[in-house]
Amino acid sequence: MISVVENNIQRELQLLLMKNLGSSTLPGILVALILYLTLKNHTNELGLALWLIAVSASKLFDVYDAKRIIRRGIHLDQTAALKIRLMLLHAMDGAIWGSLAWLSLSTSTNAGSVLILAVLAGIAANSMSILSPVLPVFVVFVVCELGSIVYAVISLNDPAYWAIGIAVALYVVTLMGQAYNSSRTVRNSIQLRFDNLDLIQQLSAASEKAAKALAAAERTNAEKSQFLAATSHDLRQPIHAQGLFLEVLQTTNLSQHQRELVNSISSATNATTEMLHTLLDYSRIEAGVVEPQARAFRLQTLLSKIENELAPQANTKGLLYRSPETHAVVHSDPALIELILRNLVSNAIRYTHHGGVLILCRKHQSRLSLEVWDSGIGIASSQFENIFSEFQQLGNSERDRQKGLGLGLAIVRKMVDLLGLELQLASRPGRGSVFKLSLPLTQLAVLDDDINPAPLRAPQLHARVLVVDDDAIVRQAMAQLLEEWGCHCDLAESQEESLVLARHHPPDLIISDYRLRDHCKGTDVIQAIRSVCKTEIPAILVTGDTAPIRLREAAATGLPLMHKPVSPLLLYKELSLLLPTSQE
Known part of the structure; x- marks a missing residue:
């Protein structure tokens, strides 16, 4: 046939x-x-x-x-x-x-x-x-x-x-x-x-099949991003309010037992906040709103800050934390270098069960090698590339929340690429690992960039603040915290309410959520209030949204932008910059 x-x-x-x-x-x-x-x-x-x-x-x-x-x-x-x-x-x-x-x-x-x-x-x-x-x-x-x-x-x-x-x-x-x-x-x-x-x-046929697979993958990725953004936003709202309430609670008279309970709750809240901020860092990178601001800075300032924050975690696990002092001045973006170092040190502590963590600085001609050593579980050479992928974790098949989300090293890789730096990894399973970040040294003089400790008692802020948020619990928490700082608060859940309040009592400062109900944006609310009051009232945008497109929109406004859950200390510092303060 x-x-x-x-x-x-x-x-x-x-x-x-x-x-x-x-x-x-x-x-x-x-x-x-x-x-x-x-x-x-x-x-x-x-x-x-x-x-x-x-x-x-x-x-x-x-x-x-x-x-x-x-x-x-x-x-x-x-x-x-x-x-x-x-x-x-x-x-x-x-x-x-x-x-x-x-x-x-x-x-x-x-x-x-x-x-x-x-x-x-x-x-x-x-x-x-x-x-x-x-x-x-x-x-x-x-x-x-x-x-x-x-x-x-x-x-x-x-x-x-x-x-x-x-x-x-x-x-x-x-x-x-x-x-x-x-x-x-x-x-x-x-x-x-x-x-x-x-x-x-x-x-x-193969091209059509590949195109369909690519479209499906892009759809899945978009759905994943939307899901993460929506989930992150919904989680941030109550945790943001919880953090503000805890800050108010800590200023009240508590018994020793009550204070211990509040501290435990704060620790749990901080752990969740850390994971949410990790998601935020990743979303900001994906959105392309992270722009390096390179300058000369003392590396010791950053090392001291990391040690103050993370050494207690190592001590709790019985680990030895060492970070010898250095007088080196490097040229890069201190905020992004801090993000890289924080993730590397956090990972070192997380995956080390005995021994310790050591941060070293070695000079090689015009460059400085910033090194994070640990005596942890180590990494097989076949896994060197995989650990820099999103949501990849070694030895965490049970998804223990205390071991993070698996985004730390993905963020490190993206930040290193963004800064144009080089990161080296050496490791032996069961013996430990070392990450080496090469930074350019500089002889430029720098201003005093030591971290000033927060005052034991914050000066009172005598101002009328208009808080615009469509979440009643967040409004209540923000009001209680601001009143503790000496502010008088007007609360609104929509643009209409905020305009009525602004006409009767023009605010000294506006704190508005970025995304409100009925597709209303905080930027529109702020602009409407300024038009009613006929003055450029200082304003702060607060958002729990981590969708890349939202982050780009918010960053383009030029207004101070804070992400939920907002740190009370950072909120106070921002208010201090925008409002006159007086010690009570």
């Missing part, structure tokens, strides 16, 4: 043959007419006239029939029958051309005989280029044509003609070989075209 591919190839070969027929019709009829005029005499004139009519009719019918079939089209199940039809028609055509030898050789001069044989040989050669795509059609044509010549020559019983017959027979063999090669070439060309078409279809 012939395959579909083979039928397609046969159809293309047959179409090619039939399209070639038109080019030989007029020349063939003209050659036949010239032969008639040259060879006719009183003994063969009628026969040659009938021969001329038969050649012309055969040529014209072949062309008409081919055009009709091409116009109608060839179905795959018709190729076998069409091949037989073409063989019969061209066998007849070959026999008609070959009959010229019967009609003229015996009555022609030697010159006429040579002309007859030369023309018939040329007709056979010309037919090879036209008919060879379908080799059996050419074979029957040339056999019928030149076979008639051979038989006519031999029947003359003239030894001089026998040599001509043998030469014609050898010529037929030669033509057959050439026709075979030509047929193979044409067939291979068509086969290659079908192979290319098949390959294009396969590539198109």
